[in-house]
Amino acid sequence: MPVLPVLPRDGKEPAPVQAYQAIRDAIVRVELEPGQRLSENDLASQMGVSRTPVREALARLRDEQLVRVVPQLGTFVSRISVAAVGDAQFIREALECAAVRLSAERAGPSDHELLEELMVAQERTRADGDLDAFYHLDDSFHHALCDLSRHPTVWTISQRAKSHLNRIRRLSLEVPTYLPEMVDEHRRVVDAVVAQDPDAAELALRYHLRQVLRELPHLREQRPDYFEQAELV
Amino acid sequence: MPVLPVLPRDGKEPAPVQAYQAIRDAIVRVELEPGQRLSENDLASQMGVSRTPVREALARLRDEQLVRVVPQLGTFVSRISVAAVGDAQFIREALECAAVRLSAERAGPSDHELLEELMVAQERTRADGDLDAFYHLDDSFHHALCDLSRHPTVWTISQRAKSHLNRIRRLSLEVPTYLPEMVDEHRRVVDAVVAQDPDAAELALRYHLRQVLRELPHLREQRPDYFEQAELV
DNA sequence: CGGGAAGCACTGGCATACAAGTATGCTAGC
């Protein structure tokens, strides 16, 4: 019985986007498990708002395929679809790799400094193993990498596309050897960007992104109930 | 005073997505002009539904930056932002070019046949000059090109990202010389795909996509009221 | 006659009430 936070009344963000972020995070953290049933009424009372903002949040999550809503029946956390993960991976790779090429060309010394700071923060969590903290640092890193291309929308769209992938990312962190390797891979990307070498940056990033799918077969046999059984026709 | 269609009661699609499509189409056709004020009440009564489905539609349009909603003030069709167009162009290029590489590798004879049929349809509208018809054919063509990569989500995401760009695409069609040139460019992409040459396909497509921005400066001086004046800080 | 302030009409945000449909469990009949 996972608990969603009660939305603060004075939040600067409007209620629907707060609800959206809260539910989204819970799904990605797999606190709300794939296949689990969600009730608009329950969510609304848990968060201390009415159904209206919850519905708006669920509509966005439905657009991202994170939930499946069946009229007059219920709303369900969608199971992880291998096909959807593949699509998301493809899109993420196309967008981030294109962006990092520009970033390598455009980034200046202050940008390089920012990247270094993010690397230091990652190194720090290497030891203590706070997975959620690292997950967010990882996001921040890729976000920064995208924004340096001066196309801020890229990150927004990428976020929208890779919801399915995010659960794999989060679950993969449980594998002990995975986290430090990621930091090393980030390191290589940063080096290439600092060297202003677009080709090397794209190559390093592409390699890094592909690693995410490494654990997928293992996860799939470990928790088959998290995944869509067969791709129905 | 443009009129939106009354939503059919027996439509298979739920009311909110019908409303979304209707408003979206009206915006890219520039029947709803940039800067124009929209009222949830007006839209609801025009379409014969209540505010609730209209609100859901407007929320999605807001996510795509096609409308700007100011609380307690009004909802406005957003003016075309040159920066947003640039972002959309970058994203579209990254996604479609990556997809067309795969498409060139994976497409078989029946796929090639489909592309040829789409080309024939385009040739047909070359003479009669039905701009809206051609616009949709153009969309179908790029959609097909994406889907051949076996990553159907690419088109969905691309659609989401390029809303701003779509108005430019639609307005550019008014330029007489533009339409036939587009058909020729499509031709070259198809030839490369049929030849199963990913590099050539990507190159031809990238060139074609870049042409869309060709008319932007002209449009901007022709209808400055359609554009965001200055990129505010 | 001019200017300022108060009222008003309208906006979108949110809560709530009603409608339509599904699954489930209980009961009655065989």
Add this chain to the structure above:
DNA sequence: GCTAGCATACTTGTATGCCAGTGCTTCCCG
């Protein structure tokens, strides 16, 4: 004991009512 059918308690979809805040208009006073 078992099965068929109905009542009920859910679900989401839609409509409506209320609220806080904004811009404009109009009226009153100097």
